[in-house]
Amino acid sequence: MNKITVLVVDDDPEIRDIIHIFLCNEGYHVLEATNGMQAFEIVNTSRVQLIILDVMMPHMDGIKACLKIRETSNIPIIMLSAKEEEIDKITGLTTGADDYVTKPFSLLELMARVKAQLRRQSYSVMDQEEVIAVGDLIIDKARHQVTIKEREVFLTPIEFSILELMASHRGYVFSADKIYERVWNETTHFSENTVVVHVRNLREKIEENPREPRYVKTVWGVGYKIEK
Structure with a gap:
């Protein structure tokens, strides 16, 4: 091995x-x-x-x-x-x-x-055939690949995990601490800014206008979600 x-x-x-x-x-x-x-x-x-x-x-x-x-x-x-x-x-x-x-x-x-x-x-490669589609946004778990309108978008592993988490639970609102707990697999060392920065980076890559996001929505005072 x-x-x-x-x-x-x-x-x-x-x-x-x-x-x-x-x-x-x-x-x-x-x-x-x-x-x-x-x-x-x-x-x-x-x-x-x-x-x-x-x-x-x-x-x-x-x-x-x-x-x-x-x-x-x-x-x-x-x-x-x-x-x-x-x-x-x-x-x-x-x-x-x-x-x-x-x-x-x-x-x-x-x-x-x-x-x-x-x-x-x-x-990220456990579900070999699972593909998530959110409109024009396609998340291929097996290939660890994201495309928008057939254009590949390069995400870091953390960005991919955050996107996959929300896309797999569409409509569910994730607080920053819940995202940290689920993506980082720990509750210690939590910093809300850490999650905020990664979400901002993710939006810069997948949103046509990050200030008016189409995919990753902000629920003010609560967290983030991808709508159903």
């Missing part, structure tokens, strides 16, 4: 080493890069299932690397950063990251985030 490959990107060799050892002990195959440019090259030449990406690096930082990777790939990305301000977290998520962990971090917490992202990836 092929091992899952995780790419660790950080210019600090000590951090790379300790994450590398921990991941290997958990049974993963690990690749390393010291900056965003190297990470982008590895993604284009190797089969990587998840990326752990530091923000502050020389040559190409994590923000720019995430944006560049998202041009061609929806690989789950967990960002690492010493910055703890909420605005920094929002910036990371806006660029396409799926999760955000601040330094110093617990290796057990990081591993829990890694496993959660990989579970989400595997869950």
Whole structure:
């Protein structure tokens, strides 16, 4: 059985080493890069299932690397950063990251985030023949693919999971904390802004006019829904 490959990107060799050892002990195959440019090259030449990406690096930082990777790939990305301000977290998520962990971090917490992202990836292909149609919006679970008017839309794993959740329960209003609980599979570390940013990113990709959404509706003071 092929091992899952995780790419660790950080210019600090000590951090790379300790994450590398921990991941290997958990049974993963690990690749390393010291900056965003190297990470982008590895993604284009190797089969990587998840990326752990530091923000502050020389040559190409994590923000720019995430944006560049998202041009061609929806690989789950967990960002690492010493910055703890909420605005920094929002910036990371806006660029396409799926999760955000601040330094110093617990290796057990990081591993829990890694496993959660990989579970989400595997869950998305369980229903091999299920396709959800919401007007011109088609969600193909088996292919982890979204199209609008036959035009493919590239979503991150988190964006896909949020869309799939609401499309599978049309008419149901999901609060931000309920979306977090169902998509992230946890109730801790909840931040409403995390969900808001991902929903905003999702709308930017699937809505013709994100300010007047056709698919993902806001129920003010309650949450979000896709209508029946």
